[in-house]
Amino acid sequence: MSIMQKHWRELRRRDSLFSALLSFIALYAEAVFFRVSASTQADSSNSGQRGLRYWVPQVDWDKHSLLDPLRIILQFFYLIFFKTKQERRQAQQLKASIGTPIELSRRGVAAALRHPLRWATRWFEYVFHRQTQKKATRWNLPFRIILTILSSLTALLIIGLPMEAGSQAVLLLAFWAVALWVRNIQGRIPMLLMITLSLVVSTRYLFWRVTQTVNWDVPIDMVFGLLLLSAEFYAWTILILGYIQSAWPLQRKIAALPKSIASWPTVDIFIPTYNEPLSVIRHTILAAQVIDWPQDKIRIYVLDDGKRDSVRDFCTEIGVHYFIRPDNKHAKAGNLNHALGLSSGDYVAIFDCDHIPTRGFLQLTMGWFLRDEKLALVQTPHHFFSADPFEKNLGVFRKNPNEGELFYGLIQDGNDMWNASFFCGSCAVLKRGPLEEVGGIAVETVTEDAHTALKMHRLGYNTAYLNVPLAAGxxxxxxxxxxxxxxxxxxxxxxxxxxxxxxxxxxxxxxxRLCYANAMLYFLNGIPRVIFLLAPLAFLLLHSYVVFAPAIMIAIYAIPHLVHANLANSRSQGKFRHSFWAEMYETVLAWYILRPTTVALLSPQHGEFNVTQKGGKTEYSFFDWRISWPYLTLMGLSLTGLGFGIWRLFTGPDNEYLTVILNLFWVIYNLILLGGAVAVAEEAKQVRTAHRVAVDRKVTLYDQNERMYQATMTDYSHEGAGIKIVQGMEVREGDTLTLILADGDQYHALDIKVMLKRGQHLGTRILFENYAQERAFLRSTFARADAWVGWMPDDSVDKPITSLREVVGIGFKGYQRLFFHLAPQVRPITRLLAKGWRVVSSLLPRSPVTRSEG
Incomplete structure (x- = not known):
């Protein structure tokens, strides 16, 4: 080992390149011919004694290849001129402990502002609280009027001030610097400052667009320019309404119930269903039976518009009420109203037939009704324990927030501050009196839930949103x-x-008004999104100037507008939706919501309620050509525009060079979004109808000899559980064990059968003997009070650059999948190319990393 240490000391000195290279070659020779030092020192804490497995991780030291010398030389130069991952980490730790001048100054400013920001936050909370209670003080109203006038005049001055390119760039760089400066300062006031900067910059951009960038002299330029301007005006409106809606989430806490159970109200639980399989419905019904509420104060009604004997027999067998009606008029709304006329509870809790309530649902939601006599609704989030198409087809389940997380995680909480939270059709409790006063569930539209809440708000009733997942579907x-x-x-x-x-x-x-308007206007984004996808083609294909301005002016106005909006949204929404994902979601939906929203605006009586199919499976992976044809059409047009743009770079006039470049970047970004839409259109295989929920819970097992073992439940479904056993426990496939599950201070014993054994991991099926055991299993799993708390990891925060890389990667994956489906006969060639790329990439240098680090 002394010879090896000598080589490494020579290598890491880095003062003699030639001698270090010779030492490196000597090390490689020793590893190849004498099999020394390449294996045993990989994870040593002393970097001077680490072996070649650490320093050259891309080489398989147990099986050498002819390209290994080239890999060694390239890795050598990488180690000479670049820092390793460990060295970079140590530098970051040192920088964090000592601090750069910029970091030190930022900390100083943050420390100096800590108390003023805290005071300002408390003052804002006080003002909002007084506003919501409608008890504004005498000085509050005049002060707010004066403050609003002064801030508005300042903003208007900045927005309308004409500037040359240089001055505009300096101003926006100053705004950008402030946004980046306060981005990492905690608290709501810094976030409001970022929102204010974004509003000023975006409004200044829109003012510039309206006043200086429409070519009124050329008809085709004017038409396309006004179309794009209208789409941008729509996006600006949604941006402002979104900021107002979610700038100050209420974050309502749970209200305790009175200690006297006798004062608790009666509750009717409605579970509407139409054509969902009984395997989906039964678990929601059984879970409703184990809700912690006095049994004489709760009644469960299954509302079956499918009129199925199997559902009726199941309800009779377990002892819940079963309702049908003579017709299916008004779909779900009519079904609920029919049951409302046949029941008498003080409150109505509604669950879609696949939404399994936790046993604490009523105890955690009913307290607010007893605090506020005018409260008509308490809504909780719609949480899903299975992957939606984006999560399933893109493989990001429980890695990124899903599409609905922004609404249920932030927007509804922001609505609650304005007393504008609305009914979402399920996982909610409504007070019977206000509900009957507005005529029951609204039947005039196919979104009966939001319309019902709007009617109750018009009568002066309050609503509440409790941002705690208390049911899952x-x-x-x-x-x-x-x-x-x-x-x-x-x-x-x-x-x-x-x-x-x-x-x-x-x-x-x-x-x-603004919260409801934003919720409704958001769904009109079909036309604007299609315009954004087609806009760069107007110049690239038709040579039409949709923005009649020099390219440099477009850049210094448009880029800050986009950057500030992204920074502000990343700060306020980052936990609930990562950057650039919204554009991909909207691209997928744009074409399909364009027509129905336009028809509904012109002829609102048209349109029928369609039931969302759930509980099925996908037997094999396939590409959905029917659903993806709009994306493919837009993709073909964009690729054509890309080709024309490249041609214009070489043949067009010099003064259009930057304009062509901007449009090419725009069309490339659109192609990435369309590639993502195509990637989602390839349906991944799903053979399980009983979805598994990943957990990490300690359980107890008894074997057939009555020996007790501690084990870990790794996942569960309606039918079984995955269990990791300890070393030494002898289990074979086909064995029957007893599983002990904790339920608060109670324990439930269930027989399970081992269906699969892989090492220490067991796949088991629950052997339910009766409905009581099935209810006990639900209480211990899906219906646990804390079953869905902490679903997303704490480190699921937005990193815009990382999110951009993800979206770009998904876009490329979409083109790869499309290529495979269009030309399956060339798959051997693509596999050969992929293998060649793997060989080339294996030559690239890599940062050494220990096993613990990796």
Whole structure:
């Protein structure tokens, strides 16, 4: 080992390149011919004694190849001129402990601002609280009026001030520096500052677009320019409404119930169903039976519009009420209203038939009703324990926030601050009196839930949102079903906007009007999104100037607008939706919601309620050509525009060079989004109808000889559980064991059969003997009070650059999948190319990393 240490000391000195290279070659020779030092020192804490496995990780030291010398030489130069991952980490730790001048100054500013920011935050909370309680003080109103006038005049001065390119760049760089400066300072006031900067920069951009960039002299330029400007005005409106809606989430806490159970109200639980399989419905019904509420104060009703004997027999067998009606008029809304007329509970809790409530649902939601006599609704999040099409087809389940997380994690919480939280159709409790006062569940639109809440708000009732997942259900399983569900939502919101516009009429405050308007206007994004996808083609294909301005001016106005909006949204929404994912979601849905929303605005009486199919499976992977044809069409047009753009670079006039470059970047970004849409259109195989939920829970096992073992439950489903056993426990496939599950201070014993054994991991099936055992299993798993708390990891925060890389990678994956499906006969060639790329990439240097680090 002394010879090896000598070589490494010579290598790491880095003062003699030639001698170090010779030492490196000597090490390689020793490793090849004498098999020394390449294996035993890989994880030593002393870097001077680490072996070649550490320093050259891309080489297989047990099986050498002819390209290994080249890999060694390239890795050598990488080690000479670049820092290793460990060295970079040590430098970052040193920088964090000591601090760079910029970091030190930022800490100083943050420390100096800590107390003023805390005071300002408390003052804002006080003002919002007084506003919501409608008890503004005498000085509060004049002060707010003066402050609003002064801030508005300052903003208008900045927005309308004409500037040359240089001055505009300096101003926006100053704004950008401030946004980056306060980005990492905790608290709501820094976030409000980022939002303010974004609003000023975006409004200045839009003012510039309206006043200086429309070519009124050329008809085709004017038409395309106004189309793009209208799409940008729509996006600006949604941006502002979104900031207002979610700038100050209420974050409502749980309200305790009275200690006297006698004062608790009666509750009817409605579970509407139509054509869902009994295997999906039964677990929701059984879980409703184990909700912790006095049994004489709760009644469960299964509302079956499918009129199925199997569902009726099951309800009779387990002892719950079963309702049908003579017709299916008004779909789900009519079904609920029919049951409302046949029941008498003080409150109504509604669950879609796949949404399994936790046993603490009523105890955690009912307290607010007893605090506020005017409260008509408490809504909780729609949580899903299965992957939606984006998560399933892209392989990001429980890695990134899903599509609905932004609404249920932030927007509804922001609505709650303005007393504008609305009913979402499930996982909610409604007070019978206000519900009957508005005529029951609304039937005029296909989004009966939001419309019902709007009617209650118009009568002066309050609503509440409790941002705690207290029920969980199945997400849509295919892209076509997902799009169908969103089409219904979009059509319904457009119908409400048309026939019961929240901006008009009586009974709403301005906060409620804006929150409802944003929810409805958002679903009109089909036309603007398609315009953004086609806009660069107007110049690349038709040579039409949709933005009539020099390229440098476009850049210094548009780029800051996009950057500030992204920074502000990343700060406020980052935990619930990562950067650039919204554009991909909207690209997937744009074409399909364009037509129904337009029809609903023109003729709101058209449109029917469609039931979202759940509980199915996908027997094999396939590419959905039917659903993806709009993406493919837009992709073909964009690729054509890309080709013309490249041609213009070489043949067009010099003064258009930057304009062509900007449009090429724009069309490339659109192609990435379209590639992502195509990637989602390839449906991944799903053979399980009982979805497994990953957990890490300690359980107890008894074997057939009555020996007790501690084990770990790694996942569970409605039918079985995955269990990791300890070393030494003898188990074979086909054995029957007893599983002991904790349920608070109670324990439930269930027989399980080992269906699969892989090392220490068992796949088991629960052998239910009766419904009581099935209820006990649900209480210990799906219906646990804390079953869905902490679902997403704490480190799931937005990193814009990382998110951009993810979206770009997904876009490329979409083209790869499309290529495979279009030309399956060339797969051997693509595999050969992929193998060649793997060989080439294996030559690239890599940063050494220990096993513990990796």
């Amino acid at each position: 199945l997400a849509t399983e295919s892209l076509s079903a997902h799009i169908g569900q969103r089409i219904r939502w979009a059509r319904g919101m457009a119908q409400i906007f048309r026939i019961d516009n929240p901006l008009l009429g009586k009974g709403l405050n301005w906060g409620q």
